[in-house]
Amino acid sequence: MDKKLRVGGFTPFTAIDFPGALSAVVFCQGCPWRCRYCHNGEQTESKYDWQQLLQHLQTRRGLLDAVVFSGGEPTAQSALETAINGVLALGFKVGLHTAGMYPRRIAHLLPLLDWASLDIKVLPENYDAITRVPNSGAAPWQSAAILTTPLQVRLTPTPR
Numbered sequence: 001m002d003k004k005l006r007v008g009g010f011t012p013f014t015a016i017d018f019p020g021a022l023s024a025v026v027f028c029q030g031c032p033w034r035c036r037y038c039h040n041g042e043q044t045e046s047k048y049d050w051q052q053l054l055q056h057l058q059t060r061r062g063l064l065d066a067v068v069f070s071g072g073e074p075t076a077q078s079a080l081e082t083a084i085n086g087v088l089a090l091g092f093k094v095g096l097h098t099a100g101m102y103p104r105r106i107a108h109l110l111p112l113l114d115w116a117s118l119d120i121k122v123l124p125e126n127y128d129a130i131t132r133v134p135n136s137g138a139a140p141w142q143s144a145a146i147l148t149t150p151l152q153v154r155l156t157p158t159p160r
């Protein structure tokens with residue numbers, strides 16, 4: 001089990017990653033899929049220390065509304081829930097960008113989220129050709145069924 005969130009990138013300020021809110025974006029390191037147009041999954045080292053990022057976010061209270069966890073794939077890390085709770089404790093809203101490969105984890109995290117964006121790439125039967133992982137197509141569509149209102153869900157078709 002991951003003790004600390006592995007972070008591959010950080011955007012300290014954005015107005016476009018959480019609807020109607022100023023946010024910071026935490027790009028979680030790694031992804032179990034291997035989409036051929038993406039190199040996020042190949043990162044192995046965390047580039048940021050999560051505790052230091054949390055301290056930085058503490059200084060942004062009153063300036064930011066939300067923190068978005070993106071990737072890579074945030075739900076691939078068992079440390080995500082603790083990281084989300086740390087952000088909530090600072091008074092921020094929490095957003096999640098996910099490819100939806102772990103629907104049960106998403107269902108578990110759902111009560112903690114204020115907004116989520118789900119990347120639906122293609123129809124289920126066509127996923128494996130993109131992700132290069134067998135039988136990867138069912139999970140994102142199960143996640144789509146879980147991520148209902150009050151969360152805003154964005155379905156993002158991805159070019160092959």
Ligand code: SF4
Nearest residue numbers: 031033035038072099
């Ligand atoms: S699911 Fe997203 S992060 Fe993972 S390999 Fe595909 S495009 Fe990259």
